[in-house]
Every structure is written in structure tokens, then in C-alpha cells.
Amino acid sequence: MAEIIRVEELVKGYDTQKVLDGVNFSIAKGSITAIMGVSGTGKTVLLRHLIGLEKPDSGAVYLDGTNIVSMGSKRLNRIRRRLGVLFQEAALFDSLCVWDNVAFPIREHRGFSRTQIVEKVEDKLAMVGMLKHSGKLPSELSGGMRKRVGLARALALDPEIVFFDEPTTGLDPVTRAAIYRLISRTHFEASGTFVIVSHDIEGVLDISDEVMMMWAGKIVSRGTPEQIRKTSDPLIRQFVTGSADGPIDVDMTN
Amino acid sequence: MSQRRLFGLVLCRLFCRGAKVVIPMTNVQSPCEARQSASPSQSLTVWFGQCCLQGAMSFFEEIGRGLILLVASVYWVFRPPIRIRQFMEQLDFVGAQSIVLIGLTGGFTGMVSVLQGYTGLHRYGAESMIGATVALALARELGPVISALMIVGRVGSAFTAELGSMRNTQQIDALASMAVEPVQYLVAPRIIASILCMPVLTIIFCFFGMVGGYWVAVGYLGLDAGMFLGGVRYYLDAGDVAHGLTKSVVFGLIFSLVACSEGYHARGGARGVGLATTRSVVVSAVLVLLGDYVMTSVMFG
Numbered sequence: 001m002a003e004i005i006r007v008e009e010l011v012k013g014y015d016t017q018k019v020l021d022g023v024n025f026s027i028a029k030g031s032i033t034a035i036m037g038v039s040g041t042g043k044t045v046l047l048r049h050l051i052g053l054e055k056p057d058s059g060a061v062y063l064d065g066t067n068i069v070s071m072g073s074k075r076l077n078r079i080r081r082r083l084g085v086l087f088q089e090a091a092l093f094d095s096l097c098v099w100d101n102v103a104f105p106i107r108e109h110r111g112f113s114r115t116q117i118v119e120k121v122e123d124k125l126a127m128v129g130m131l132k133h134s135g136k137l138p139s140e141l142s143g144g145m146r147k148r149v150g151l152a153r154a155l156a157l158d159p160e161i162v163f164f165d166e167p168t169t170g171l172d173p174v175t176r177a178a179i180y181r182l183i184s185r186t187h188f189e190a191s192g193t194f195v196i197v198s199h200d201i202e203g204v205l206d207i208s209d210e211v212m213m214m215w216a217g218k219i220v221s222r223g224t225p226e227q228i229r230k231t232s233d234p235l236i237r238q239f240v241t242g243s244a245d246g247p248i249d250v251d252m253t254n
Numbered sequence: 255m256s257q258r259r260l261f262g263l264v265l266c267r268l269f270c271r272g273a274k275v276v277i278p279m280t281n282v283q284s285p286c287e288a289r290q291s292a293s294p295s296q297s298l299t300v301w302f303g304q305c306c307l308q309g310a311m312s313f314f315e316e317i318g319r320g321l322i323l324l325v326a327s328v329y330w331v332f333r334p335p336i337r338i339r340q341f342m343e344q345l346d347f348v349g350a351q352s353i354v355l356i357g358l359t360g361g362f363t364g365m366v367s368v369l370q371g372y373t374g375l376h377r378y379g380a381e382s383m384i385g386a387t388v389a390l391a392l393a394r395e396l397g398p399v400i401s402a403l404m405i406v407g408r409v410g411s412a413f414t415a416e417l418g419s420m421r422n423t424q425q426i427d428a429l430a431s432m433a434v435e436p437v438q439y440l441v442a443p444r445i446i447a448s449i450l451c452m453p454v455l456t457i458i459f460c461f462f463g464m465v466g467g468y469w470v471a472v473g474y475l476g477l478d479a480g481m482f483l484g485g486v487r488y489y490l491d492a493g494d495v496a497h498g499l500t501k502s503v504v505f506g507l508i509f510s511l512v513a514c515s516e517g518y519h520a521r522g523g524a525r526g527v528g529l530a531t532t533r534s535v536v537v538s539a540v541l542v543l544l545g546d547y548v549m550t551s552v553m554f555g
Contacts, residue, residue, distance in 0.1 A: 051431050077433040085431040091424035105432045110335070 004029040004193050010059035019045045021217030032194040034204040037214035043197045052076050084159035088166045090150030092138040098149050099134040105156045124152040144175035164196040320515040330438035337443050344447035348409050356455045357462040364463030368470040385482035386489035388467045393494045397460040399546050402505035406538040410513035414534035417517025418527035445510045452506030453499040509538040
């Protein structure tokens with residue numbers, strides 16, 4: 001399958017700490033890929049580089065064949081119109097109501113008529129089951145509802161690539177399952193490329209085509225969910241079973 | 255921490271921003287306190303030097319990022335799409351919603367100026383000069399400076415707090431990820447609205463100042479209305495008004511740039527936004543007064 005995202009030797013450090021230490025991978029078009037790892041291994045930082053929110057110290061990020069690292073803001077914005085991002089805390093605009101939040105990227109894209117905007121927004125809101133709350137402000141919503149609105153906003157323009165930063169962190173098990181079902185259903189319908197950054201291994205293994213494991217600023221292994229489940233690699237085994245003992249030293253002893 | 259040391263710390267803190275005074279909460283020093291204060295092995299002189307260096311660096315860093323933001327705003331203002339809606343919202347917030355506050359403060363400033371001026375001028379029998387004195391003071395100094403300080407408190411703090419919260423909840427990142435340039439969407443409309451509103455607010459301030467002054471002079475002190483207005487007409491010329499309005503435009507640029515820069519670069523959650531807002535108001539107010547002196551000495555020098 002054709003690749004749509006390619007990351008080469010990505011390095012990024014803050015102060016004295018190296019967060020990304022030579023990340024390499026590629027993601028196939030139309031797949032759901034999960035990037036997993038314990039908290040603090042640089043998953044979110046990696047995601048910010050993929051959207052071009054941060055510039056790496058060295059390395060390259062190719063989105064659909066073009067390197068976005070050296071790109072000026074004008075061309076970068078043209079690429080960004082093809083992306084959707086669900087941020088960790090949803091990052092809804094708190095001055096706008098739910099409806100306007102979802103309408104925001106559609107209005108910004110221009111070239112849509114009023115009726116098209118209404119149609120698209122209501123379609124996406126219905127998809128995440130938030131149509132009846134469309135007049136509420138983000139501050140009036142629960143965490144799970146905010147994530148759903150964020151999801152509707154990320155998918156508003158039917159983007160080619162959608163990034164999810166911890167889509168289920170901090171949610172109850174029922175809402176979490178609902179979010180995963182929503183993600184896999186929309187992927188089935190929209191057939192974009194989905195990249196999920198998460199440490200919620202069980203949910204992610206169920207819906208993704210490929211899983212990458214990140215540890216200490218590097219992609220240490222990758223494979224299909226079956227391979228990940230069956231692997232003998234002690235690092236992955238520890239993560240899958242959720243054990244405190246193993247090669248991943250979470251460093252809580254001193 | 256010895257008393258001498260604490261005294262030194264406070265002294266250093268007065269002179270440079272890099273130094274942090276840590277007042278220990280208990281007799282045990284936590285790691286974050288240790289990180290903030292210098293290591294005890296250093297001499298106070300070395301530590302003072304380091305603090306000064308740090309302070310100077312953060313000072314220049316702040317100026318630099320403010321100027322970069324200004325250049326970016328100017329660049330993005332002239333690029334499509336034009337953010338009319340955001341601009342109108344800010345015009346409303348900075349201008350229209352400030353009118354009551356500015357009118358009120360202007361009125362009281364004019365009233366108290368007449369009252370104070372009268373006690374002085376009355377001694378020399380120069381009551382006829384009261385109108386001219388107050389009009390000149392309002393047009394040249396009080397109008398632009400006091401309205402700028404009021405707007406710094408009302409609008410500048412809101413700019414910093416809002417942008418700072420947006421930064422800390424990833425809303426600015428979300429804008430960028432949706433191909434909306436945050437500087438164009440958030441910063442540029444605020445700066446332009448401030449630059450345009452300040453002279454108008456200054457005029458309103460001066461108008462209400464004169465109305466208040468007239469009321470106190472004629473209604474309360476019983477001075478002759480013709481004498482009051484005649485003095486204003488004779489001594490106040492268009493140059494004084496232009497001088498005051500030029501100042502107010504510069505003040506508008508200064509405070510909005512400081513406020514937006516502090517908010518746009520705010521880090522560190524609720525505390526960070528709080529500190530940024532404090533810094534924004536303090537730095538804006540100081541720069542307004544400093545700029546006032548510089549501009550007055552240039553324009554009258």
C-alpha cells in the first residue's frame with residue numbers, strides 16, 4: 001500500500017533532555033495506526049511534529065511525499081487543510097458553542113455555501129450524537145462530550161489524515177468503548193488515514209491495523225495487533241500485560 | 255536560609271528579574287525551592303552576577319519575541335483572509351465597551367483638576383486661567399496617559415489572560431492545525447483595534463474631562479462661563495490635540511503588543527497565566543509612562 005506519512009531520523013531535544021532520539025517510520029494510506037508507549041516517551045511531541053506545530057532539531061517529516069519541516073507557513077497551511085486533529089483535552093474554542101466549533105474549520109476552508117455548511121455540521125454532530133447539545137458552550141459539557149465534539153470538528157472536512165492525541169484518556173469505560181467504535185466506524189465510512197497516539201493498549205489493539213511501540217524517543221517495534229499480542233519481545237509483553245516489572249524501567253524506585 | 259542571605263535575595267530581586275526569592279514554607283527545603291535559589295556553596299557576588307545575567311537575558315528575550323510578534327502581525331494583516339469579524343469584535347471590546355469607564359474617569363479627572371487648579375490660581379487672582387490650564391493638561395498629558403492606563407487595566411489584562419488560557423488549553427495549536435494563522439486570527443485584530451480605539455477614547459476622555467471641569471468651575475465654584483471657555487479657546491490650539499492623539503496611538507500599540515505577546519507566549523498553567531497578566535499590566539503601564547516622557551521631550555524639546 002502507498003505510504004502517506006514518512007518520518008526520517010527525527011530528533012528533538014528540550015534543554016538537556018532528548019525527547020525524540022531518531023524516530024523512523026512510515027504509515028500506509030488508509031490504515032489505522034496506533035503509536036503507543038508509556039507516558040513521557042515523547043508520543044505527543046512526535047504528534048506535534050507531524051502536524052508541523054514544532055520544528056525538529058534534525059530529521060524530516062513527509063506528508064504525502066512533501067517534507068513539511070522546511071516548509072513556509074503558507075504551504076504548510078495548504079497541507080494542514082487536509083488534516084484533522086483531535087487534541088488531548090479536545091481544545092474546543094470556549095468562546096464558541098458546539099455548533100460553531102464544528103463549523104469553524106468548514107467556514108475557514110471557504111468555498112462552501114450556507115446550506116452546505118449547515119448540512120456538514122449537522123451530519124458530523126449527528127454522527128457523534130451531539131446534535132441535541134449543539135447550542136451549548138464547551139464549559140457546559142462533560143469530558144466525554146467534549147471529546148466527541150472535538151472528534152466531530154476534526155472530521156468536519158473529511159480529512160485525508162486524522163490525528164488523535166489520547167482520544168480516550170480520562171474517560172469512563174463505556175464512553176471509551178463508544179469513542180473507539182466511533183473511530184472505527186468513521187474510518188470505515190470515510191476511509192482516511194487515522195493515527196492514534198495512546199497508551200490505552202486494549203482499545204487500540206482492537207481497532208488498529210498496525211501498532212508502533214515508542215520507548216525512550218524511538219520506535220522500538222511495530223507490527224499488526226496479532227503480532228503484538230503474540231510477541232515474545234519482553235518490552236511489548238510488559239506493556240501489553242501492564243506489568244510493573246520488566247525492561248521498561250518506569251523509575252519509581254528511588 | 256540565613257537572614258543575611260534572605261536580605262541579599264530580596265535586594266537582588268529589587269534590581270533584577272532573574273533572581274527569585276524563595277521563602278521556605280517549612281524548615282525542610284523542597285527540591286523545587288532548591289532549584290529556584292542558588293546553591294549555598296556560591297558566593298553572593300557570583301550569584302548576584304548570575305541573576306543579573308539571567309535577568310538581562312530574559313529581558314532581551316521578551317523584547318525580541320514582542321518585536322517578532324509585531325513583525326508577524328504586520329505581515330499577516332495584509333494577507334488574505336481579512337479577519338473583519340475578529341476585528342469588529344475587538345473594536346467593540348476595546349472601544350465601545352470602554353466608553354463608560356473612560357467617560358467616568360475623564361469626568362472625575364477634569365473635575366479634580368479644576369478643583370486643585372483653583373486653590374493654586376485663586377491665590378494669584380488668576381482664576382481666568384483655570385479653563386486653559388485644565389484644557390492643556392487634558393489634551394497633552396492627562397487625556398492620553400490616564401486613558402491608556404485605564405485601558406491597560408481593562409483591556410490589556412483581558413488580552414493576556416485570554417490568549418494565555420488559549421495557549422495553555424491548546425486552542426492556539428488547534429487554530430494552527432486547522433490552517434488558521436493564530437497571529438492573524440488573534441493578535442493582529444487586537445493590535446489594530448487598540449491602535450484605532452485609543453485616540454477616540456482619548457477624545458472622549460478629554461471631552462468628559464472638560465464637561466466635568468466646566469461643571470465644577472461654573473456650577474460649583476461660581477466662575478464666569480465666558481471666562482472659562484474663553485481661556486480654553488485662546489490658549490488651546492490644534493497642535494496640542496494632535497500631540498495628545500499621537501501619544502495615544504503609540505500607547506495603543508505599546509500596550510496591545512505587550513499584552514498579546516505575554517499572553518501568546520504564556521506557559522505554566524493557571525499560575526503562568528496569572529504571572530503573565532501581572533507582568534503585562536505592569537510592563538505596559540511602565541512603558542506608557544516612559545514613552546510619554548520620551549515623546550513629550552521629543553515633541554517639545
